[in-house]
Amino acid sequence: MKINTLIIDDAPYWQKIVAKFVDMNPLLHLIGTCDSAMQAYELIAEQKIDLLICDIEMPDLSGLNFVKSLQAPPLVIFVTAHRDYALDCYEVSPVDFLLKPLEYDRFLKAIEKVRLRMDTAIELASVEPYFFVRENLNYIQIRYRDVLYMKAQENFVQIVTKNEVYLPILTISSLAEKLKHDVFLRVHRSYLVHRDAIARIGKNDIQLVNGEQIPIGDLYRNKINQKHIQMHTISRNN
CATH class of the missing domain: 3.40.50.2300 (Response regulator)
Structure with a gap:
């Protein structure tokens, strides 16, 4: 080429x-x-x-x-x-x-x-997107597609994947800034959700494919509508 x-x-x-x-x-x-x-x-x-x-x-x-x-x-x-x-x-x-x-x-x-x-x-x-987090003396590699959501907990972030839960010491804001490809959606000041993990979006919460429910923050509702719902809506039933 x-x-x-x-x-x-x-x-x-x-x-x-x-x-x-x-x-x-x-x-x-x-x-x-x-x-x-x-x-x-x-x-x-x-x-x-x-x-x-x-x-x-x-x-x-x-x-x-x-x-x-x-x-x-x-x-x-x-x-x-x-x-x-x-x-x-x-x-x-x-x-x-x-x-x-x-x-x-x-x-x-x-x-x-x-x-x-x-x-x-x-x-x-051609490399599947991933990131590293540090736990104790180890660096753990996590593939983007394995993550369901991330939740802020004081000085930690709980990273919930399909098979494991990790608790690295960092803030959710710093993590959100470093993640690429616009794969993760900020839905609450304490939550980042993988777009592919979303099964249903309600008025006040999001249901994930594993059945867990994540709250929607008032400050993030419009962004969810603009970045995730409106861009991908094919039909609408009133």
Whole structure:
């Protein structure tokens, strides 16, 4: 699979140089070249872009600020004639930072970094989500799908899975912040529930697939409706 690549540079000369480098590399597929960040924004909205090769100094909006504005930016290689920008650019974790005038061998090294990062992302995406909690001197690995719910208990969180119950020392808020993939739903200040464990949602409580009932907090009722019910409702009976 080729890497869909977009070039952003307001200088036609450098557009041509970078485009030539992209065409010479069998891993890359050139989607287009843009004179400005706003032109690039339109293309990113319309097509799947894997890699931005982006100048920094551009009119209206710099390449750095453009990447910062994207919620889920592609991988980025910054190119610039100014070495002083390097430190600022690493705020957005670029794959690489290339100085003009560009050399093809250095460009190849940057593309190899892109390939390795994409391979790592694919490998991680294929791994079933899990997290670790510490109990005594041990780190316990828990798969997301095994968790039914989590309940705050003073300085502990009770993590109830299909087969075990764990009591690590941490707060439920810190746990909620670290969990990814939007799998767990905060339904009460003391409860996090796995979405797949929900069997029924009532006005004041949630019944899980194992029959347990979890209270719904007033502050969380609207979020449950918006994030879990309304987005997935097919029919409604009054």
